[in-house]
Amino acid sequence: MEIGQLIKLERQRQNMKQEYLASGICVPSYLSRIENGLVKPSEDIQHHILMRLNIPLDSLKSEINQEKTIHFKTQFKTVINSRNKQKAETLQLDIHNYIECHPFEPNRLTLLLIETRLMLMLPDKTINIRNNLAILVEFKKEMDPEQLFYLYTIQGIVAYQNNQFSQASELFAQIFxxxxxxxxxxxxxxxxxxxxxxxxxxESRYIMAIDYVKSALSYFNQELLIERSIECLIILGIAQIDTGVLKEAIATFEKAKEISLKIDSSKYNGKIEHNLGASYSILGNQNQALYHFQNSLDIKTRPDDKIVTILSLLKEYHKINDVQNAIVWLERGFEIISYLSGESKNFFKSHFNIYRALLLEENNIISIFKEALAYFEEIQDYKYCFIYCQVLAKRLADKKQYKQSTIYYQLGFNYNLKLSHVTNWEELS
Structure with a gap:
């Protein structure tokens, strides 16, 4: 990076306005020209800018330390492959401290990208990630393909974590x-x-998801990254459920379970048992479904994990018209929801509100569904928009409210078009 870009990066990191940095040194417009590489500052101006940024003068003499950058990249590869949060935290701190001590390190932009990517693996780093991204986006035009690869990956993961799945997929597509x-x-x-x-x-784009996860699985198998292979098998199994190849899905989950037993790891057992329950549920084997869901719940410890299986148990009992047990799991769900936070809380609250309206025959059922639909549309989860439109439309039709029922059948159809990425009816043929 050039001197002007490094000044701009450091100024933004310190959350300092151009006017403040330029005050008494030069006019803000001249500082802007320096930061954009249009002019090279004199030694006197450089000296005063560094003093105001509280940067030692000898920082300008920094040379590219390729060995240090290579060292960080090697460790970065190990951390990403292993998904080890402890190692991620250690490496993130090492890079952060190095950047602090070498603010004019020529590879600083790449190091900042790596640091931000590591933060995505760590809790309570949301504000830091947001601040770093605001800085990084400013340098997008100056980035090389590798740096853009990192930037789009970070943005895609952030979008995914915020349940903005379409945006995430678009960003990943840009990377390809x-x-x-x-x-x-x-x-x-x-x-x-x-x-x-x-x-x-x-996004319910299962065929492409299967192709991609198989590519990832091939690499993880080759490198003997067993836990990553298990993660891929779980994703593959879920995609197989959604494409209707249920026997293959069960075989995939059983294979993941077998590998977990071989390496004596229980890390993914809760997810595996849950998805075995989901497979048997679709096959209509309620006893096996409930057995695996209960196993999953017994294994899980975190509220964010438990709520997923509690919702599935609620659905299963509702499906077989066991109202008494369904209400039991409905109440359990609302108890757990109180321990959730952020988007997770809103997501599951929307689901459980709908089931409460259905089970308790609440009078304001339309307003409850409308509120949930607005939430799912906002996060672009068109699958649940479609499902719940059909549920509400049928309930209204059963009560002979045909006009309202027609509205929601039509709305559900429109959501299904969005889910299928269809913009014109001709594309349905």
Missing amino acids: TLIKNYRMEDWEMAELYYVSSLSLLS
Whole structure:
């Protein structure tokens, strides 16, 4: 990076306005020209700018420390492949401290991108990530393909974590276009295939999700990254459920379970049992479904994990018209929801509100559904928009409210078009 860009980056990191940094040194417009590489500042101006940024003068003499950058990148690869949060925290702190001590390190932009990517693996880093991204976006035009790869990946993961699945998929698609003429390393491509498969799965684009997760699985198997392979098998199994190949899905989950037993790891058992329950539920084997859901719930410890299976138990009992047990799990769900936070709380509250309206025959059922539909539309989760429109339309039709029922059948159809990424009815043929 040039001197002007490094000044701009450091100023933004310190949340300092151009007017403040320029005050008494030069006019803000001249500082802007320096930061944009249009002019090179004199030594006197550089000296005063560094003093105001509280940066030692000898920082300008920093040379590219390729060995240090290579060292950080090697560790970064290990952390991403292993998804080890403790190692991620250690490396993130090491990079942060290095940047603090070497504010004019020429590779600083790349290091800031790596640091931000590591933060995505750590709790309570939301504000730091947001601040770093605001800085990084300012340098988008100056980034090379590798740096853009990192930036779009970070933005895609943030979008996915915020349940903005379409936006996440679009960002990951941009990466594939970006690197057509640029060769990324195999481990980076495996991670891209992995995170892309997650967003595609959430968007109900199952065939592409299967292709991508199989590509990631191939790399993780080759590198003997067993836990990452288990993660991929779980994603593959879920996609197989949604494409209707249930026996294959069960075989995939059983394979994941077998591998977990071999490496004596219980880390993914809750997810595996849950998805075995989901597979048997669709097959109509309620006893097996309830058995695996209960196993999953017994294994899980975190409220965010438990709520997923509690919702499935509620659905299962509601499906077989066991109202008494359904209400039991409805109440359990609302108890757990109180321990959730952020988007997770809003997401599950919307589901449980709908089931409460259905089970308790609440009078304001339309307003409850409308509120839930507005939420799912906002996060672009068109699958649940479609499902709940059909549920409400049928309930209204059963009560002979045919005009209202027709409205929601039509609305559900429109959501299904969005879910299928269809813009014109001709594309349905």
